[in-house]
Amino acid sequence: MRSEPIRQQNSSPKNQYNTGANATKEAILRAENVSVFYGSYLAVRDVTIDIAKNQITAFIGPSGCGKSTLLRCFNRLNDLIPGARVEGEIKFQGENLYDRQFAQRIEEVRRRIGMVFQKPNPFSKSIYENVAFGARINGYRGDMDELVERSLRGAALWDEVKDKLKQSGLSLSGGQQQRLCIARAIAVQPDVILMDEPCSALDPISTLRIEDLLHELKEQYTIIIVTHNMQQASRVSDMTAFFNVQPTEKGGRMGYMVEFDRTEVIFQSPKEESTREYVSGRFG
């Protein structure tokens, strides 16, 4: 069963996503004037973006424009990086995750907003335990066998592993390992799954499997995916945010969001010239 909102959901008009075909889509996450620093270095400047519920939002842009940095703000993973500092607000169901009260509840935030990384990183445990582990830590009291099967089916892996659940997760292929990581992420029943280039270490067939899976997952989850792969962004996402980097006076580089819109608009009729150049492969 899906868990209750951290507090009562805010359904004020401010919390509604409001462009084009998505006018009625509710924003489950919102970054408001978010800037991220590493020490004194401003890596990403002043991003405001609504993430619509049960949609896939892609972050694209050249290397170093801050896609992963921004992604990590959505479940406060930047807290783990010494010297990283986030300004602005990240609202999850209307509440600012950077409010002091959430510092005590960070485990809960990361359970509700899960993450799948670039490189598949199963635990050195059995396939079964990889999936059951998080649920057990979170005090899951239901039928664990049923949860493990449901999560593995949800990640389109059950048929391939149902006869070897006791084998190590590390014995699977790269693509299977990544689907195991997705099963692990969904076993704790999150609302949102953040994916940081989840297919970059996979072969084309495994990549297509994951892309198919994403279409199924968005029925239940909200997904944000960072990808370098233009075709992937256009194939899987409903919304796309394009980020770019600009030089700073001190000779550094600072990331910022150029344009955010429905994916077909970004790829076929973007408003900004730099977006057009990037999606057509002329730079980056």
Ligand SMILES: Nc1ncnc2c1ncn2[C@@H]1O[C@H](COP(=O)(O)OP(=O)(O)OP(=O)(O)O)[C@@H](O)[C@H]1O
């Ligand atoms: N832990 C860190 N400490 C210091 N600087 C960092 C750290 N992580 C990222 N940066 C810097 O912040 C900027 C944005 O990096 P980030 O990894 O978010 O960009 P990206 O768009 O995801 O890049 P890529 O597509 O290459 O993964 C870069 O200049 C990077 O060097």
